[in-house]
Every structure is written in structure tokens, then in C-alpha cells.
Amino acid sequence: xxxxxxxxxxxxxxxxxxxxxxxxxxxxxxxxxxxxxxxxxxxxxxxxxxxxxxxxxxxxxxxxxxxxxxxxxxxxxxxxxxxxxxxxxxxxxxxxxxxxxxxxxxxxxxxxxxxxxxxxxxxxxxxxxxxxxxxxxxxxxxxxxxxxxxxxxxxxxxxxxxxxxxxxxxxxxxxxxxxxxxxxxxxxxxxxxxxxxxxxxxxxxxxxxxxxxxxxxxxxxxx
Amino acid sequence: xxxxxxxxxxxxxxxxxxxxxxxxxxxxxxxxxxxxxxxxxxxxxxxxxxxxxxxxxxxxxxxxxxxxxxxxxxxxxxxxxxxxxxxxxxxxxxxxxxxxxxxxxxxxxxxxxxxxxxxxxxxxxxxxxxxxxxxxxxxxxxxxxxxxxxxxxxxxxxxxxxxxxxxxxxxxxxxxxxxxxxxxxxxxxxxxxxxxxxxxxxxxxxxxxxxxxxxxxxxxxxx
Numbered sequence: 001x002x003x004x005x006x007x008x009x010x011x012x013x014x015x016x017x018x019x020x021x022x023x024x025x026x027x028x029x030x031x032x033x034x035x036x037x038x039x040x041x042x043x044x045x046x047x048x049x050x051x052x053x054x055x056x057x058x059x060x061x062x063x064x065x066x067x068x069x070x071x072x073x074x075x076x077x078x079x080x081x082x083x084x085x086x087x088x089x090x091x092x093x094x095x096x097x098x099x100x101x102x103x104x105x106x107x108x109x110x111x112x113x114x115x116x117x118x119x120x121x122x123x124x125x126x127x128x129x130x131x132x133x134x135x136x137x138x139x140x141x142x143x144x145x146x147x148x149x150x151x152x153x154x155x156x157x158x159x160x161x162x163x164x165x166x167x168x169x170x171x172x173x174x175x176x177x178x179x180x181x182x183x184x185x186x187x188x189x190x191x192x193x194x195x196x197x198x199x200x201x202x203x204x205x206x207x208x209x210x211x212x213x214x215x216x217x218x219x220x221x222x223x
Numbered sequence: 224x225x226x227x228x229x230x231x232x233x234x235x236x237x238x239x240x241x242x243x244x245x246x247x248x249x250x251x252x253x254x255x256x257x258x259x260x261x262x263x264x265x266x267x268x269x270x271x272x273x274x275x276x277x278x279x280x281x282x283x284x285x286x287x288x289x290x291x292x293x294x295x296x297x298x299x300x301x302x303x304x305x306x307x308x309x310x311x312x313x314x315x316x317x318x319x320x321x322x323x324x325x326x327x328x329x330x331x332x333x334x335x336x337x338x339x340x341x342x343x344x345x346x347x348x349x350x351x352x353x354x355x356x357x358x359x360x361x362x363x364x365x366x367x368x369x370x371x372x373x374x375x376x377x378x379x380x381x382x383x384x385x386x387x388x389x390x391x392x393x394x395x396x397x398x399x400x401x402x403x404x405x406x407x408x409x410x411x412x413x414x415x416x417x418x419x420x421x422x423x424x425x426x427x428x429x430x431x432x433x434x435x436x437x438x439x440x441x442x443x444x445x446x
Contacts, residue, residue: 056269056277058311084277100369104361110281144409145324148324174424182428188426194420194421196418198415198417201415205400206412210409212412
């Protein structure tokens, strides 16, 4: 039932919407934690409003200092100019199993960023944003591959979102059971959840007998 | 740069917003794939509109037949009655590394569900929804632990969202490079991404010398 009473909500900017929340009494400011969380994630969930209704799209992202970069086709509905967005990055760390259904929960770290993105028009920033997005997903890759040509760059919209209005929420540790339940003969604890990388699968169309480069093989954590 | 041209968008209901999209020409209807994806996920991203702006919150969920259940505190802002929501579940399967930056992508499966949730008031459905949400996260747990008491049930809002309007998007396979790039001496392939469970960490406050139950230990896939 995923109770959230142990979670620490950590607004980094005390605006109305980052301050409000059930656990706001645990709020604290820690921008380095926001950066670390964003740098660890691979996928964000981009929320936009289309025709008055919410729309949540998974997509890649990249960070440079206090700016988050997003990208997409110039035709993508979720990346049109002008509207506010909410970008959420969630890292699941564990399944919290309590002695009562009510206190089941998830150990996790999540960041929410609010703002109105700016469409990047400067060619240098456009390229830097694309580089950040590519390197977020595949570190070391940008310098190893063919960069975008003029046609590809023109087809790709890059958005810049300030990290000024953001919050970080973290839940860690064992279940938070009711005192009256502590003596019941029910096992309780945490099942840790990890994201791992398996050995790479080479493209069957690879024209040369090229080894897997170190920037790929060094990431393998499983097998 | 996460190009999406290889992704197959698969609307299960041809409404305006599930049909529109860059890859809609690859749309197809496959409700069993929606169910399988939802049943595999652990976290959804719930999008709502608050004061005209999007808000995306990670949360648990459960499915019974063609209904998705969500829950939260009766005080939670994201679960107030009346508004439309978008629930997105994303499973990341691999990082696609192409010979050009432009064709980097993610192998993934994602589902988007649109609708206006109904607040569950029937006590039997309320309990069934909570059971589904708990079992989604921790299969076998509901029957092993103390169920919700009257106070806990009253404090927990359960929402039911029809899966009538939903789409599934899938990208699989190797990179989709430009023909002109195929002969370049750049390694290309996929780095598979897996979500695994590490050995459970027993609550240090466990009062009895209880073994880890099979419904927990059987899930361990790492170590």
C-alpha cells in the first residue's frame, strides 16, 4: 500500500508546488543530491498538458550545470514551445515489505523539475545539449561516433529546462511498522532493486571485426 | 539522440491522442501486450494537471482485468477527484548504440493510459484494489501480512482507471543506422538493461528468528 510517511521531501526551491506535499515537514535543500540523482538516471518522464489533459512521455535527457536538456523531433507534440512541463526522474532502490499491508512501500529517489523550457536556437548550445543527452545514456559515445549532420540537427528540437524549481524525494531504510505490529510473527525487510547492464549484443550488421569498446564493456555489471 | 523511428506505436484504442504520434503508421492493437507490460512493471508515472500545469508523480499500481488501481493518502494533491490523468509505465530493455549520434536510442516497452479515474467507494472493491497494488509490488504478500484496519482503509483513497484508452510503444533490436554509415569503423550494438533483485535485507527489528519467506527469496535474481 506504499505508505509514504517515511519519505523525506526535499524541495531545493521553496515554491508553492515543491513545498506542498505530505512530507513537506521533512523538506531540506540539497542541490548536489538533485544533480547526483539526475546523473544516475537514464530515462525521465516528461509531463506536458495537451488540450487540457496530462500526457506523460518517457524520454532521454542530459544535464549541464543547472540546465536539463531534452530533445525530440521538431514534429513531436510533447515538445511544442510555450507550455509548462514537469520532468520526473525516479530510481527504484528497493521493495519495502512491512508486517502490515498498509506500510508496504518503495525505497526510491525521485526528482521533479518544474518550468517552461526554452527552445534552443544557438547552434553551439544545440550541439552541447545533444551531446549531454547522448552521453547521459551512453558515456564516451559522442566522441566515438559520427556527429549530427545539418539535416539531423535541423530535424531535432532541443529544449533547455532550468533546474531552478526542483524537489528531491528519498525513502530509505527498513519498513516503518506500527509499534503494535512489531511482535507479530511476520517476516519484514527490504528486497533491494538494482538496474544492471548485461554483456553487449553487437549489431549483426557490423561491417568490421571491431571489439566492444571500453566505454561499453566497462559498464557491464551482470554476467 | 534517441531517435524513435524504429519504435512501433501500438494504440489499443484508436482515440485521437493514442493514434497521433510520430510512429503511428506502425500502430497495432494488442491488449495482451498491454497487460503483460503492466504486470511486469513496479512503478508508474502518474500525470495530473494542477493549477493548469503538469505534475508527474511516481507511484505504485495494480491491475485487475481491464482496470488499473492507484492509491494514495486522502490528502494527496495528485489524487483529487475529477481530473483526467495519464499513467505511463516504462520498462527499459537496452541502450542502443549506433554509428551516428542521431540514431542512438533506447530499447523499451512503455504503456500510456488516459482517462478520468473513479474514486472507489465500495468496500469490497477498495480492498481488492489495495490487494492488487500490494501484490503488484510484492506478490504473495497480501495473505502473509496484517490487512488494513478501518482507520488505515479510511485514510487511503483508491482510484480506478479504465484501460479502455491506452497505447503501447515498443522498440527492440539493433540500431537503425543510415546506410551510408554502415561501413564506418565504429562499433555498434545494444547494451541490455535489466532490473534485478538482490538478496533481501531483513528488518533489524524483527522480533522473531523468522526465515525469509519463499515469496520473497524466490524473486532474488542477483547474488
